Amino acid sequence: MKTAVMTDSNSGIKPEEGEKLGVFSLSMPVIIDGKVYFEGKDIEEKEFYDSMISGKDVTSSQPSPGDVMDMWDSILENGYDEVVYIPMSSGLSASCHAAIQLSEEYDGKVQVVDNHRISVTMREAVKDAKWMADNGVSAKEIKDALEKNAYDSVIFLTVDDLKYLKKGGRITPAAATLGAVLNIKPILTTVGEKFDAIEKVRGMKKSLAKLLDYTEEFVNKTLAEKPDAEIRIGAAGTFTNDQAAEEWYNEVKERFPNVKDIYYNPLSFSICCHTGPDAVGIGVSVILRDE
The missing domain is CATH 3.40.50.10170 (Rossmann fold)
Incomplete structure (x- = not known):
């Protein structure tokens, strides 16, 4: 066949x-x-x-x-x-x-x-x-x-501007306004279903650090349970600036020097419709293929 x-x-x-x-x-x-x-x-x-x-x-x-x-x-x-x-x-x-x-x-x-x-x-x-x-x-x-193998993966995501989450009904107008005033950046995650907010931090720099922390926790947990697992990490985003995309990719590579395959790929338009431009993401997968 x-x-x-x-x-x-x-x-x-x-x-x-x-x-x-x-x-x-x-x-x-x-x-x-x-x-x-x-x-x-x-x-x-x-x-x-x-x-x-x-x-x-x-x-x-x-x-x-x-x-x-x-x-x-x-x-x-x-x-x-x-x-x-x-x-x-x-x-x-x-x-x-x-x-x-x-x-x-x-x-x-x-x-x-x-x-x-x-x-x-x-x-x-x-x-x-x-x-x-x-x-x-x-x-x-x-x-x-x-x-x-569906749930042997995770995506973590943060957004730069809350107005797009507000537009999609994912947060209230009041929360979006307060978040903008306080520079709040939500940390969102999905392990296969809808994106859920797991934490809120102030400022994009702290938000990116949290993405890396949560990713490291997931990688360590996965390898503890499956020591022979092959891990792939994809840095992602809806960056309007190529340099920002490159910087995020380099941050991810620096944080995970033992992962042999790390790459960058733009988030799809379907995601961007809800997150807006300059969202930042990272995904981890346990792969099935033998490379």
Whole structure:
């Protein structure tokens, strides 16, 4: 059986990079002042962030059923016997459950994975899936392995401006106003479901330090429970300044010198719609592949 791996741009893998990795990536739609754009296809980070900063009406959206099924059909018509599709976590969007329902029309040839990830941890799941597919693992077996490993990951996140959380109804207007006055930065986390606030600190410098502290705690706990585990760390963000992104990446590398694979990847537009520009994140994954 020849198995294809498909994801969406919430993984940070855009179509062009997907081609290099040997996976298929569906561009996620975003709506700006009523017009639909597709991430990594007809809009890139700078234009997207500028739209938010300038006050345009920006919202995320689910991919249309037609777009999802068209890509499945194209894959199956071009030499593949089955597809493993890895969308964003069902805890963050209804698009996963919608895809599961659509896949019922394909008699098992399309396996939709709900492994509760997004951004850099989702990226690692896609790479795990590709490695397994290349080694002859079936679509159903890949789905089962990824879902079993779903919660062996975490993302920590902080935001620069609370107005975007307020806009999305995640904090009250009063809390946003007070937070802005006091320079409060929330620490958010997800282990597969919605982002929850676990702490509030004053100032971005302290907030970044907390992200690293929580990440180190998770890494140490994971390695204590699974000494042979292979760890990957992805620094992430919605930086409007390339230098700031580089500085964050270097901070993460300096804090975790024993982790051999640390990289930077922008947060997806779907996350940025809720966090705004200049959010900072970090994700840890236990990988399944043997590299």
